[in-house]
Amino acid sequence: MQVRAENISKRYAGMAALDDVSLTVGSGELVALLGPSGSGKTTLLRTIAGLELPDSGTVFYNDRDTSEMRIQDRGVGFVFQHYALFKHMKVMDNIAFGLRARKKNKPKEAEIRRRVMELLDLVQLSGLEGRFPSQLSGGQRQRVALARALAIEPSVLLLDEPFGALDARVRKDLRRWLRDIHERTGHTTLFVTHDQEEALELADRVVVMSKGRIEQSATPDEIYDTPATPFVFSFIGESSVIPVAVGNGRATLDERVIDLDVGTLPDGPAQLYLRPEDVAMVTDGGPGIPGLVVSTRRIGGMRRVTIECGLARHRIEFDAPAEIPIANSQRLQVRVIGGRVYGAGSEGYETEKLAASATSDFKWAKAEGWLDR
Amino acid sequence: MTEARANTIRINKPRQAIGEGPRTRFALIAIALVFLALMLIAPLVVVFFEAFSRGLGVYIDALAMPDTMSALQLTLLVAAIAVPANLVFGVAASWAIAKFDFKGKSFLLTLIDLPFAVSPVVSGLVFVLLFGANSVLGPWLADMGIQVLFAVPGIVIATIFITFPFVARELIPLMQQQGSSEEEAAVSLGAGGWRTFFLVTLPNVKWGLLYGVLLCNARAMGEFGAVSVVSGHIRGQTNTLPLHIEILYNDNKAAAAFAVASLLAMLALITLAVKTMLEARFAGSLAAQRRH
DSSP, X not given: OOEXXXXXXXXXXXXXXXEEEEEEEOTTOEEEEEOOTTXXXXXXXXXXXXXXXXXXXXXXXXXXXXXXXXXXXXXXXXXXXXXXXXXXXXXXXXHHHHHHTOSSSOOOHXXXXXXXXXXXXXXXXXXXXXXXXXXXXXXXXXXXXXXXXXXTOOSEEEEESTTXXXXXXXXXXXXXXXXXXXXXXXXXXXXXXXXXXHHHHHOSEEEXXXXXXXXXXXXXXXXXXXXXXXXXXXXXXXXXXXXXXXXXXXXXXXXXXXXXXXXXXXSEEEEEEEOGGGEEEOOSSOOOEEEEEEEEEEETTEEEEEEEETTTTEEEEEEEETTSOOOTTOEXXXXXXXXXXXXXXXXXXXXXXXXXXXXXXXXXXXXXXXXXX | OHHHHHHHXXXXXXXXXXXXXXXXXXXXXXXXXXXXXXXXXXXHHHHHHHHTTTOHHHHHXXXXXXXXXXXXXXXXXHHHHHHHHHXXXXXXHHHHHHHOOOTTHHHHHHHHHHHHHSOHHHHHHHHHHHHSTTSSHHHHHHHHTOOOTTSHHHHHHHHHHHHTXXXXXXXXXXXXXXXXXXXXXXXXXXXXXXXXXXXXXHHHHHHHHXXXXXXXXHHHHHOOHHHHHHHOOOTTXXXXXXXXXXXXXXXXXXXXXXXXXXXXXXXXXXXXXXXHHHHHHTHHXXXXXXXX
């Protein structure tokens, strides 16, 4: 089933939790709502479920306006961050709750039992139907909660930070397992998370939210490779920011011209966003930005180096091969091989991909001489 | 040798990281026990001791007096009306306050506490002013042939007023702490309002509810001040047990007064015993819920 939210706005005590948000989740799609706390992602999820009413805007389920539908009739499988299992009921009764609550086509008790056993098998908890929720671990509780939501054969599955309360290890396992279940059952699924790794690994499409608005809605690759806004760039992955000035189609740093392709970016101040892999250390004596090493730390097979460069001592982080010894206070030169420039335009942000790629046709002006400072 | 000894001591009596020394602990326990003995146990013992001071015959005579029997009946009747009324009101009010946001919520909370804040005598007088012969409602009620003051309805109304915070006060913090995500889960799974209430909300608060009802019942049977103002003290008709005890005591029938008092104390003890029994009976599921 397709879910479509159109122009949803919602205010809490004068603060906009959702500001004219529109979102479509295609049938069978697995979509992540990603954003920091307070970005409105949970409010959007709850509004789609019918647990909150929007101040304006409409939610459609397959072109059916849901504003007249009771939440009971929507067929929403909702999974809560803190499970919200019925504490006084055994696992069996928790999962059977939705089926027993049915008024129309209520299955016979034997059929209900059969369905519960099937679901327990699906969530790999067979044999635990007689336990109380308090006798289960966090990961098991969340799987029971998912089985309970799946029991009503929901038209859409909504999960609110489903793994937020679990430890890192269990979270990773459950992530893979949820992807697996989605592939087997094919439910239209929307989940909320503040964990970018979770969103990028699990979802077909990631919707990044900030301050009640959608910043970008795209595939994980697009989100990482072509972030639409500075917010998305800095929220996803590691990033360094350097203020640059754009004028006459060129970017400058500290009034020294840099050979940057800034495309059609309007004149004025702009920000250069860099990921660690967008910066390479100059080892062949070629031109580069000089910098002073302020810290290094080991990350896996690489060494993450932080340098200060420019007059205002902007910090840039990049990865260097671990076998190259780099010490604090050492001077070295780096070359920018990727990254994005965002200028502050009148209609929000415009972006241009840098003349990126691993080629070194990207040069810093040497003429001014601060390379030799 | 000394080292071994030290080790043994450490094994037998592990030092607590947090806690008081043995002397402090002893002093605290002693203070609590002495206080309990003086303020709770001694008076209770005295009641029963005085009740039987003139022998068993006097005791039984005092209980068998028609006035005592009618006072007992009236007390039980009042409790039987006031407690269910406050059960319904308390659950409704706590449900509204804990699960919904609306304007005037804190005002409603304050109102619920009002009977605790106001002296019972004042509460009684309020009803005299409201239903008395010179009030607005008085003549109208008299025309309808309904007597509220100095009759059972007045006593019931005053008792409901005095006891209505008990259930709500017990449930509101409990329900607020539990939040409404279980209810949200239930409705998203297709359960209607009543089903959600009886299968999800009520089981989660049943112990708090039981405790509130028992406290409410104890107070309903024992209330003196407000009931005293509205009852009119008509023997055999509008005397509850506490009022009857006072009359006996003022008539210099101390033994009889204490005999009836022991009856009232017994009702309270039975209430407590029932609560303890239920808790012991369902200790397992109670602990399971608390752990969650």
